[in-house]
Amino acid sequence: MFDFSTRMGGDQPVRMVLPQVTPRTEPRVILRRLWRGSGFIVLGALFMVAVAVALLGLITPRYTSSMQVLVDPSDLRVVENDVNARQPQADSGVSIAESQVRVIQSDNVLRRVIAKLHLDQDDEFVLPDGNNPTLNWIKGALGMLPPPASRDPVNIALDTLQNRLTVRRAERTFVIDVAVQSRDAEKAARIANAIGDAYFAEEAAARTDTARRASDALAGRLANLKRDVEQAESAVVRYREDHKLVASSGRLLTDQQLGDLNQQLVTASIKTAEAKSRLEQARRMRSSDPSTALPEMLQSLEMQALRQQYATLSRNTAELATRLGERHPAMAEQYAQQRDLQRLIQREKERIIETTQKDYDRAAASEAAIRANLDRVKTETVSSDRAYVGLRELERTLDARRGVYEAYLKRAREASEQERLNTTNVRVISVATPARQRTFPPSPKIVLPVALVLGLLLGGGIALALGADSDRRRNQRAAARPAASFRAADA
Incomplete structure (x- = not known):
């Protein structure tokens, strides 16, 4: 633009001020920047793929084995009595199934599994304590070191097993899925089947204990009832003798x-x-x-x-x-x-x-x-x-x-x-078998394409950032050059 407010002489030059042009982000500009940074894109893709391959090789794989248990809310009609024969209400089946889910996850059941498979002696479930005093001091200062009372191998194995265990009930069914993760597929299947056996053993023990407590309570009451009956019989006999009622x-x-x-x-x-x-x-x-x-x-x-x-x-x-x-x-x-x-x-x-x-x-x-x-x-x-x-x-x-x-x-x-009967109508409908494919990390068929895409995105981002920085510097250099002057007469 021309500045006509300044008085100009014949020999005074006139400065022309051009507007500053902002960089444009049109698609062709983006494509030009990506093309210039294609090397970074290729390098980013190769880098992410290499990182994914390295991680897949370093991460210890885990396998998941699952079993299925069917919980029928109605017990078996073995004998007709109020001790064991009950007919659940129409809306209590789901609550009973959910309660059994909690029973499977309970400490009593899992402790049976730990004792049976000796998981308290397994390095996968009981990690040894570190011997580095500096690291232990740092953990203690940060409150990450557990107290001595919590370092029991059984408790540690119990916490690890609970983290590796997944129990859920399928919607609108009475089927409970029990899944266990482990480094060894055969060990995962063995633990899942052991959980099923421990659950049945715990249920049978609970039924037996309930029946035994009821029997003991009734037996304790029978002595008093027998004494009352004998007293009543003696009163009848004595009354007959007194009144000669033969x-x-x-x-x-x-x-x-x-x-x-x-x-x-x-x-x-x-x-x-x-x-x-x-x-x-x-x-x-x-x-x-x-x-x-x-x-x-x-x-x-x-x-x-x-x-x-x-x-x-x-x-x-x-x-x-x-x-x-x-x-x-x-x-x-x-x-x-x-x-x-x-x-x-x-x-x-x-x-x-x-x-x-x-x-x-x-x-x-x-x-x-x-x-x-x-x-x-x-x-x-x-x-x-x-x-x-x-x-x-x-x-x-x-x-x-x-x-x-x-x-x-x-x-x-x-x-x-x-005490000698088991009327629980629960059965295993699917036993756990060793998994054929690992659960974590995911399959290379999934990880490598994802890593390739992430690498391309990372390289593309670097290319766009470098291209934008190069355009900004070019504009700054163009703005720093001396402006051309001419006389008003020439204008």
Whole structure:
């Protein structure tokens, strides 16, 4: 631009001030800078690839082996009892599976693995302490040196194993994945399978311990319950003895006697009525004709024989009277024989009447005695019923205590047997096998291309930075040159 505010003479030169040009960052400028720095790009790529190859050779590879465990929330229905048989709620399955994930990661399970595989003696899991006193002093000053109580090899191996262990549950499943990293693929698989075995052993030990504690608690309670039952039984027996409440077959003796006497009274009443009926019939036959038929219950062998003789004699007498006449001397003898038979028959009737009377008297006396006993037993039953009220209360207490004792005894035996059963429905669905490829560092197929790209980016950045610096210096040199002057007349 021209500065016309200054007064100019003919010999005074005129200075022209040009605007400062800023470097442009157009694509062609970037490409020009990259082309100029192509050597740096190639060197950066080769450098990063060389670094990646060196790191791949120096870094100790690690291998990961995994196993899978299926946790079914519902236990096996081996026995039906409240000790081991439970039906989980619909929304508790996930919580149970997540709890098992925590159990697998627990110190108890991992300590079993360390003891089984002797990981506390493995240099991979227990790094030896450094012998450099200076380095140890620096670590102690920075608080990086652990206290002596934490230098137990088992604890160190436990911390290392927890860092190498990954346990997770797949979403919407009850399958738990257990993965272990190690320098040796076979060792990783061995540790993963050992974790599964230790988990099952820990679960079985927990179930056994739970059943044992329940059995011991029940056994401790059984002694008190047994003593309560014995005291209740003694109270019942003592109450029966004090109130003379004798029982047989679960019933009081007075109740049994009352029932028996009622039945005997009915039978005795029937016998008395029958004996009275026979006596009345026997009395009616006293004045009857000897040839009159008698009831069967009044018949006897002697009466039958006499009546048979009397009938035969009467028939012979009638025939003889027809043939000889009523006044014949022989008829007197026949009539005399008839009178003798009539006296014998009458005597037999009297004997039968007397026997029937005795039978009736015995039946009536037996009935009276039974009635007397029945009245006495009724009186005793009334007093026994009053005393039986207290007895029933004692028996109810005894039944309640006996029921509780038997329930506890049954449950104690079930809990004792539960120690020998494993009802956990957990199984391994996939065992760990040695990994075919390492987990860390990644494969050269991935590392080398990434290193090449990073090297190209690094070289490109260097090339762009150097190109930008070269352009800046060129502009500064151009700005430092003397400006051209000319006269206003020339302008």
